[in-house]
Amino acid sequence: MEEIEERRSGGGVWKFLLFLVILAVAGGTFAVYQWGDGFIYINDKGLEDLQPWEVVGGVIIGILGLIVGLVAGAIGLLIGLGAALLAIALAMLGIFSGLFITAGVLLGPFLLLAAIILMMRRRTNPEVI
Secondary structure (H helix, E strand, O other), rough: OOOHHHHHHOOHHHHHHHHHHHHHHHHHHHHHHHHHHOOEEEOOOOHOOOHHHHHHHHHHHHHHHHHHHHHHHHHHHHHHHHHHHHHHHHHHHHHHHHHHHHHHHHHHHHHHHHHHHHHHHHHHHHOOO
């Protein structure tokens, strides 16, 4: 019995989101009729020539466009953040490899000289390791 009750009691978040969408459509429709006269045109018809379902449909399409735009913007921000982090990591890799090469170029002659000296000492004195 508890299983059935748990299944029936779900969907609270979806009901709340549906309520928010209905509230946004009602508020948008009110705003269109209150302040949209002279600004709202659909198929070259003004607000006074439109049917109520056309106005509500336009508001719904506008809200869906808002949601799609916000989601796409958030995805774009995440992609941009990932690209920035990758660019920083590659820049650090380039800096460290450049420093390693620079150290090798600067210290290479000294290390070669030290190796030659060690080999000469080893050749003259076989006991020195």
